[in-house]
Each structure stands twice: as C-alpha cells, then as structure tokens.
Amino acid sequence: MEIVRTKVKDLLKMEAGVEVLAKGWVRTKRGNKEIAFIALNDGSTIKNIQIVIDKNEAMNPLLARISTGACIGVRGKLVESVGSGQDVEIKASGIEIYGECDPVRYPLQKKDTSFEYLRTVAHLRPRTNTFGAIYRLRSQMAFAIHDYFHSKGFVYLHTPLITESDCEGAGQMFQVTTLDLENIPRNKKGNIDFSKDFFGKQTSLTVSGQLEGELGATALGEIYTFGPTFRAENSNTPRHLAEFWMIEPEMAFYDIKDNMDLAEDFIKHLVSYALEHCMDDIQFLSDRYDPELVERLKSVVSTEFVRLEYTEGIKILEEAKKNGVEFEYPVFWGADLQSEHERYLVEKHFGKPVILTGYPKEIKAFYMKQNPDGKTVRAMDVLFPKIGEIIGGSEREADLGKLEARITELGMSRQNLEWYIDTRRFGSCPHSGFGLGFERLLLFITGMQNIRDVIPFPRTPKNAEF
C-alpha cells in the first residue's frame, strides 16, 4: 500500500505502531557497528525525528552515501523511543536518497558558524536550526498581523511600490527608471528629460504606503497595508535595512490617543500570539542565545506602556547627563533622538516600553497634525527595549490650509501631491495611523541582535546577493 508522507511536526504527535513515511534533510548521523541514528528535519518544526537503522548488507551502501545535509525519504514503523529527548522514532525499513550532500564542501558542516559567516551563505542558512526557527516565526507573525486587523474589520489595502512622492520627505529613495544610463536624454535646459522615461516622470520605490493609505482610510474607514518598503539611507546599523517590510494601519476618526491605544494593543497582541503559538521556536532561541527572552516578551504583554511628551523625555535625558550618563549624540530640545537616547528612556529610566509624543515639528514629516503651540506635532514613536523605535506614527493634519502652509514652508513640490491634498479638500476628517517595522518587531520577538538575521535575504548598502 502506498503510504503518504507525514510531516515531522505531526509524526512527533502520533501514537507508535503505524507505518510511516518521512522526508527531510539529515541534521546528524551517528551510531555504532550495529545501528545508525539519523536526526531528520523537514522544516515543519524545530524538532527532529530520530531514525533508527539496523546496519546490514542492504542498508550499508545507502548509509555510506548519507551525511549531514543530505535529503532522504524514510519508510518504517513509528515506535516508542527508548532514548531521551523524544517519545517516538522511526525504525527504518527502507530509505531513498533524493540528494546526497558533499561532506567536504557543505558550508554548514563547519562547527563554528557565526551569524556573520551565515550571512555569506544566506542561500543555505535556512537549513540551520536557528534560521528555521526565525523564518517560521516570521511567517507566523505575518499571519497574526493579518488576523488581528481582519478581526477588527480593517480593509487590507495594497499600496503601490512604485511612486512619484517622497512620503517621509527625507529624499532617501531608490530611483526607478528604464532610461539608458549611458545615454540620458536631456531637455533644452540640460536637465534629464523624464518625459522619455517609462512613466513619463521621475519615479522611485516607495518609502511608505501611508499617503495612499490615507486615501483608503478616508473612504473605507480603517485600512492597513503590509508590504515591502525601500530606503536608500546609507545606514550600516544593526537596525536598518534598505528593503524592509512595514505594516501601516490608517484610521478615520482616530485621534492621537486612539492611535496610541491601537498601537499598544496591536503589539501586545502580536507578542502574546508568538508566546501562545510559537513557543518551541522561541524557547530554542532563548536557550541558545538569550536566557531573558521569554521573560522580556511576557513583561511587554503585561505592562502598561509609558506615555511621555518629548519635552519631558528631553528633561529626563538632560538630568541623566548631569548625573554622569554619557551619550555619544547631543541632547537638547529640538534634537532628533538617537537610539542610545531611546534605549536609555526605555531600558534604564522606565524599564518598559515608552510611547513618546509631541515632537518638535522640524524633525518630523510634513503630514503630522500641528499642535496649537506652533512648535510641536502629534507624532508618536513607540520605543522598545533592545530595539529603540519600533513604531512611528501620528495624527494627521486634517486642515487644508495648515497642510498647504507646511508643504510650502518645507519647500516641497506640490505638483505630485495634489491628489493627496484632495483628501483635505473633499470631506476631510480627523485621522491617524502608524507604521510598524516588521523586522524590528522580529528582532524583539526572536531576541536576535542584527536586523540582517531576521529577513531571509537582507539588502543593505553594498549587499544585494541572493
């Protein structure tokens, strides 16, 4: 009788006594004269299934070809395991080799596989226990995000990746063009003639789906986007990617407080989802790298986030400096906070996540709602232990005149923003939103130290391999 393949995750939950077929990659092979043991993993779980093979004339030639990394199928009886570590194992009656694995050249054979080294073999690192765990967590979290918003009635809106506007106004955009770079068309003034380009104008990869998100929110009520985001900032830090994923909810009739409430609830929900559904992988990462991981995750779920005005935050940091705390970057009212400042507030001063609001308008984007003081805007950054900024958002400037004035003040080109300004012309409404950096969330949930290790194929300055 033909037996169908069962995934390792399910095999480990089955009762002994049945014939099964498992398929996967060999993690280890060991044994003695009579018996061989293979630990087989198929990616469905961090755990392996143990295969027990009686050495005999039929099996020996096959066993000789099997080494770490090889891909095999194993038929046999699921039996109770006498060894520790697992309840059941497979007593093999037949083995098929799908792909051998050269034991000399296989890069994961080495004992010392640092994260730096593994990034150079990012095409194979999913085969390691650590990256298997991280990518499963990444997938689970993506699902949890969709689940959260759908259960709240938000509409998933797809915003474009190719755009002509710079939402954050930071000019850190990757240009999209089909112009011949060896022979760029120029107009009479000598400037590049973008009318000859594919879209007939200058375009880039998006730095945020927010502006289009606002179009959705001011019609559908509550929307979210979840997609790739691109920033051409030359930041070689453990927290920046040139290509990352962002989740951006945008809600009509939410003020800044509603926005903060949603952000706090959202992130707590995601962390509890991970604790509830992904404990095998989290426990593995915690045992291996970060003994405090589980406690840190639990504490975020159970604690109330601090809500603090930027001005108060600056006072605390200035006080800290007076008391001898050293920061690399200056602290003064008006300064853009660096991650050292954010982490001081979160890790040292409060010992819990902080939502900072009321930032100086000069250091924030044009679309944020201006406060009556004329100096600050209704921005909110959610700051997390070990990470710093994990969420950035705001209430939006809903007033046409004020928005236009700010655009002029900043010397922005209105030309490709008129469609956006229309939201304030036609039935404008109070609204708010925020962006959660997906990889920053994953840094927190996995306890990893470097953002390059929570995305399968990281793009950073001078690195777009694989």
Ligand code: 4AD
């Ligand atoms: O604070 P940011 O720049 O906010 C926006 O883009 C808004 N338009 C969001 C909104 O209100 N809809 O980015 C939001 C988040 C940051 O808090 C951070 O978590 C993440 O995106 N982020 C990055 N993650 C990885 N690499 C980078 N280079 C990132 N830049 C921002």
Ligand code: MG
């Ligand atoms: Mg920000």
